[in-house]
Amino acid sequence: MNIYVLVKRTFDTEEKIAVSGGKIQEDGAEFIINPYDEYAIEEAIQVRDAHGGEVTVLTMGGEDAEKQLRTALAMGADKAVLINIEDDVEEMDQFTAAYIISEYLKDKNPDLILAGNVAIDGGSGQVGPRVAELLGINYVTTITNLEINGTSVSIKRDVEGDTEVLETSLPLLVTAQQGLNEPRYPSLPGIMKAKKKPLEEVELDDLDIDEDDVEAKTETIEIYLPPKKEAGKVLEGELAEQVKELVHLLHSEAKVI
Amino acid sequence: MSKKVLVLGEAREGALRNVSYEAIAAAKQISEGGEIVSVLLGDSVKELATELVKYGADRVITVEHPHLKQYTSDGYGQALLAVIDQEKPEAIVFGHTALGKDLSPKIASKLQVGLVSDVTAIEGEGDAAVYVRPIYSGKAFEKVKVKDGIKFITIRPNNIAPLVKDDGKTGDVSSLSVEITNLRTIIKEVVRKSSEGVDLSEAKVVIAGGRGVKSEEGFAPLKELADVLGGAVGASRGACDADYCDYSLQIGQTGKVVTPDLYIAAGISGAIQHLAGMSNSKIIVAINKDPEANIFKVADYGIVGDLFEVIPMLTEEFKKLKVNA
């Protein structure tokens, strides 16, 4: 089976976030594989181990994203592709990202593409379904279980806490929800092997993409931190008094009750 | 310039979700006086149409088909694209619900347009409108403009106030017949886990419990408080993973995103993935034994203490308040 995983290098949002000059400060920040993409990678490896084939992890970004691709290879993916846009793309949105990714994939005949359901930084959840639509294949989002039998696919997906059980077929794109599996940590031998696994790098020219084709449709005009909340009021005194005060504050000061 | 705006109405178990009305209010701001056309898709949805008119839609178009009884991206996609083809809207608004999240990128991709997802506020009107959305798990915000083409957004529930309902308002309700073919997904079963009562993502008051609740029974006092306040019970991943409650109660990045007027977090430490689902709440109250717990950093009011003491006392105090009011 020809399996692709879309992997995004993201800012670790558990870290402190600072904005300067209208941009998120990236110097010294921790970057990780988007957590939902880790579920996608793990699932891809399990599908390959059960059905044979090859797992290729694909990311669009800059040179720095090589680190996350190597981690995915160390987990067990077979090959990696970096679509390096660093020097070509000045502005970008989800339209751009999906277009570039699908141009790479369109002649690769993937049977199964896995993505994360949402990136924890950009947070739109658009890229997976957009790529599927551009490739003309079906997609299922926020999956928590995947079973493949020949070309038939049985899926459970999370719909706001309800579980939808459905059937579809390959070729298919799915996006991973937490609960799909427990992603493995790269093992030491895995890390050693990953260094020798193929990592292909392509640029827009190689894909015959003109910069005008990928011009963003939306534009971020400002990035800012939420207004600093005044330090919350931690109540003091006898517990019974605290409770009375809290009810009073919610009623008279905050006026939410 | 005034714009025609298409709004997707969303029904759940036979009733419209609030976000459908909120989407009309968002559309109003984008339309600058232009026409607002609501769309309802399903196997039998016509009787819901007048409600959308009362909340501000000028017209409603329904597409009814047996294949639309359950949502599939193929079925809903075909129906909606047919409506878009007929109406040629200049803007489109969906709710950022499971359905909206799944369908909107497909439609945007088909139309080759941009899409601003999970909008929590709109500044300005018409072409000048700027869309505010949380990024970085809610730790930052961005303002986004749509450069050209159709303005397509999804709005986060409970953030944009609906218009005041006008029972006297009337509007045209028409139906469009669309052939729905070649569905690539077949829904076998939907296992409903969400509890009855107040819909968590639309609740004005949420009482959420975490691992500190310690057991399934531990949720009982939270439920009692929620009942007194007319709110809903939610939970952290920690509580769900420990089997104290169902995953349908989960709030956060993986679970539901809520924006109530009042969020009470009891026995929840305040991990970033949890905060991503509730930090936009108007007022946050934290009840936790550990004064260092992260949740106090986002709380407006906090009580350091045992939730099993505090919650029942709170319930009693609120009962007294209700009696006196």
Ligand SMILES: Cc1cc2nc3c(=O)[nH]c(=O)nc-3n(C[C@H](O)[C@H](O)[C@H](O)COP(=O)(O)OP(=O)(O)OC[C@H]3O[C@@H](n4cnc5c(N)ncnc54)[C@H](O)[C@@H]3O)c2cc1C
């Ligand atoms: C000037 C500029 C430069 C930018 N440069 C980059 C960049 O170098 N890299 C970058 O990732 N973003 C970059 N961005 C941001 C970019 O627009 C968004 O990250 C991108 O559109 C994805 O949107 P999202 O974060 O909402 O992802 P979502 O749609 O929420 O992502 C869902 C899933 O899609 C897949 N996916 C998303 N993005 C990628 C990707 N880049 N490669 C592979 N799979 C992906 C993953 O599986 C992910 O879990 C840049 C933005 C601007 C304005």
Ligand SMILES: Cc1cc2nc3c(=O)[nH]c(=O)nc-3n(C[C@H](O)[C@H](O)[C@H](O)COP(=O)(O)OP(=O)(O)OC[C@H]3O[C@@H](n4cnc5c(N)ncnc54)[C@H](O)[C@@H]3O)c2cc1C
């Ligand atoms: C990809 C990913 C996605 C995730 N998505 C989500 C998500 O959507 N939602 C989510 O919630 N989490 C999510 N998580 C998990 C998250 O990181 C935390 O593990 C989780 O939120 C912790 O739950 P908790 O606060 O209930 O438990 P804990 O962190 O164990 O906190 C329990 C708290 O209860 C307090 N306590 C104990 N007893 C009492 C008492 N008697 N009275 C008062 N206080 C008491 C303790 O002091 C402690 O602060 C996700 C994680 C990952 C990796």
